[in-house]
Amino acid sequence: MSLVNETTQWQALQAHWDAMKDVRMQDLFAADRRRAQSMTLEAAGLHLDYSKNLVTPETLDKLIDLAKAVDLEGWIRRMFEGEPINSTERRAVLHIALRNRSNRPILVDGQDVMPEVNKVLARMESFVGRVRSGEWTGHTGERITDVVNIGIGGSNLGPKMICAALAPYQSESLRVHFVSNVDGTHLVETVRHLDPARTLFIVASKTFTTQETMTNAASAREWLLAALGDSAAVARHFVAVSTNAEKVAAFGIDTANMFGFWDWVGGRYSLWSAIGLPIALAVGLDRFLELLEGAHAMDEHFRTADLHENMPALMGLIGLWYANFAGARTHAVLPYDQSLRFLPAYLQQGDMESNGKGVTREGVAVDYSTGPVVWGEPGTDGQHAFYQLIHQGTQMIPADFIGAIHSHNELGDHHPKFMANFFAQTEALMRGRTYDEALAEMLDAGMEEERARFLAHHRTFPGNRPTNSILMDRLTPHTLGALVAFYEHRIFTQGIVWGINSFDQWGVELGKKLANVILDEIRAGKVTGDHDASTRALLDHFIRRRKG
Ligand code: F6P
Secondary structure: OOOHHHOHHHHHHHHHHHHHOOOOHHHHHHHOOOHHHHOEEEEOOEEEEOOOOOOOHHHHHHHHHHHHHOOHHHHHHHHHOOOOOEOOOOEOOOHHHHOOOOOOOOEEOOEEOHHHHHHHHHHHHHHHHHHHHOOOEOOOOOEOOEEEEEOOHHHOHHHHHHHHHOHHHOOOOOEEEEEOOOOHHHHHHHHOOOOHHHEEEEEEOOOOOOHHHHHHHHHHHHHHHHHHOOHHHHHHHEEEEEOOHHHHHHHOOOHHHEEEOOOOOOHHHOOOOHHHHHHHHHHOHHHHHHHHHHHHHHHHHHHHOOHHHOHHHHHHHHHHHHHHHOOOOEEEEEEEOHHHOOHHHHHHHHHHHHHOOOEOOOOOEOOOOOOOEEEOOOOOOHHHOOHHHHHHOOOOOOEEEEEEOOOOOOOOOHHHHHHHHHHHHHHHHHHOEOHHHHHHHHHHOOOOHHHHHHHHHHOOEOOOOOEEEEEEOOOOHHHHHHHHHHHHHHHHHHHHHHOOOOOOOHHHHHHHHHHHHHHHHHHHOOOOOOOOHHHHHHHHHHHHHHHO
């Protein structure tokens, strides 16, 4: 199979970029009075304006031709039908089944997975109800007031991001905390103010072998037992979320207190499974189901909408336009919502672990760029930090602006001020400011001409910088579910066009393996492995200084 950049559709886009690269977005708006309307889409409670992109209807047609050439629609169908599209791990990719609120049968190896999905949801409902009502108590009969989720990667980032985003829906009487880093500081600082008798730990790990999580879980158990003194307490204070019942039992957690999921749920796509238990504990199962419903609505849009009106597919293709033809290397996610402060970090795993690949599904090295670096911070903090580079730096940084019409905290005129910045930034990024405009502004303000001419160079903005604007009425469980599913499918679209497997993550293996070798050497206090000179010297220094 040839690489996608050898197709005529790719080459047509290449030629089209040559024609587009000097086009000004403002001229496109001037030439088409309906551009903003025709480049706005509504789906699953999200309103997307993608008109501030360096694209024309012809660009979109050409991008869709490319998507058709790689059979994007066929791949979407194969994912939704449970085919093993994660070829290296020979697994289906079915996070969509976890939120399939229609209960349409989805078969894996001839078996409908929906009854099992619903069974785990029912167990979660019962457990969440008992903890939230106070019926489930700690070992000494105290009500649970604090839940600590111990997990890393997909077993942390999703639930942590969602819990922060849904803070307005959270119960006051149950606080949820997250410990991920194997740095002891993370656990120590988290439990420092907690009462062991009122704390419930969720050990969340798909494999139940992850070093960071297992180490934190063991230390958490020691912390609990040091206070409660009775190993029987573990059963009341530890539950597990995993696909590995054997390892859960070996750790000492009663498998009656384990919530399962399946190998067809990728770690970074798992917040919709029992990995979402901290979310359900924080906001209640009904709200968790609303989150699933929002994601399901976006799934249905992605599965059925024509590619010309398909929000995630179009956004994936436009992202690819910049990454592969305009030379963009990064993609900024800029939520104008403080509650979405962990969204960029969540999407870093979602996107970069999925599409940070250098070979095709067939194992052929690609010679075009794949996943961009994803990064961001909530506005307006970002504005006072890195927007300078987005406005006047030398690289193109496509950016998503995400905001709500109504805030959960309508405090004075904070929200109008906040959103005025959202709109102003997207406008400024597109419009820019010419040298003559900058000069005229300063001369009008009475500045001396020589100084104004000098400063105008610095006060010129190139503009023509692309943005997408995503608005929702309010950040609710439903709109949040739709937003996250939108990004998942955007990632899927790009992975399919690049011809890579977005669902494995071999790239995290090597470092893990070497860390185990090095850990043995640190424990033994002697460097014995076959290391390069730099690593050997660093290890020697570390071991010597720790002894000293
Ligand atoms: O970073 C690699 C990874 O395998 C992620 O894909 C995953 O989300 C994370 O580790 C945690 O894995 P587990 O849930 O098995 O502990």
